[in-house]
Amino acid sequence: MPGWGVRRASRAVAAAAALACAAALSGGVGACTDRSSSAAAADAGADAHAKDAGSDSGDAGIDDAEMPRTSPEELAARMRHLLEAMAQDNPDLASDVLFPREGYVATKDVADPQKAWEKKVQQGFRRSIERLHKRTKGVENAKFVSFELGHAITQVTPKKKDFKKPLWRVKHSKLTFTVDGKQRHLDVAEMIAWRGNWYVTRIR
Numbered sequence: 001m002p003g004w005g006v007r008r009a010s011r012a013v014a015a016a017a018a019l020a021c022a023a024a025l026s027g028g029v030g031a032c033t034d035r036s037s038s039a040a041a042a043d044a045g046a047d048a049h050a051k052d053a054g055s056d057s058g059d060a061g062i063d064d065a066e067m068p069r070t071s072p073e074e075l076a077a078r079m080r081h082l083l084e085a086m087a088q089d090n091p092d093l094a095s096d097v098l099f100p101r102e103g104y105v106a107t108k109d110v111a112d113p114q115k116a117w118e119k120k121v122q123q124g125f126r127r128s129i130e131r132l133h134k135r136t137k138g139v140e141n142a143k144f145v146s147f148e149l150g151h152a153i154t155q156v157t158p159k160k161k162d163f164k165k166p167l168w169r170v171k172h173s174k175l176t177f178t179v180d181g182k183q184r185h186l187d188v189a190e191m192i193a194w195r196g197n198w199y200v201t202r203i204r
Helices: 002-026 034-056 072-088 101-107 113-135
Strands: 143-148 152-155 168-179 182-194 197-202
Touching: 072 113, 072 143, 072 168, 072 197, 101 113, 101 182, 113 197
Parallel strands: none
Antiparallel strands: 143 168, 152 168, 168 182, 182 197
């Protein structure tokens, strides 16, 4: 329990501060108040809490081999950005939906993963956004309805020239939106999970 560790650290420093105060008084160094010892304990508690919090922040403790736990609300919020990118013909609006460069570099078994990401993931994503904008009549007026993650979720088997880690992959996710009151659907070809979140690797 992180809180127990913080309390233990606080008590230990408080005790040390009290001993230091006693030594200072006996040696005539100067006055030492309860407030100073309490402040020292509080600082130590804060440091210990920061260390505990740091162990849970960022990517710490996230295992890509485990099924991602992205909430439907969080995923839907990001997929709204995909629709906005289509509507405005601006793929940069959906940068938080695209599979991250760092994730691709860390997991893809190819000679130059950065170049491969730019060519296969980023450029493919941009081309798809451009085509969808041109081919979807009235997409400028599109309104988000929902996003449904595909049901065929599988775990990638690591192999040469593919992913080096057992990431999770899902195909045929469905983005539902309306254009002038008429419901439309976009089939998202492929998504890959990285650090607990789903990202698009191929739209079409």
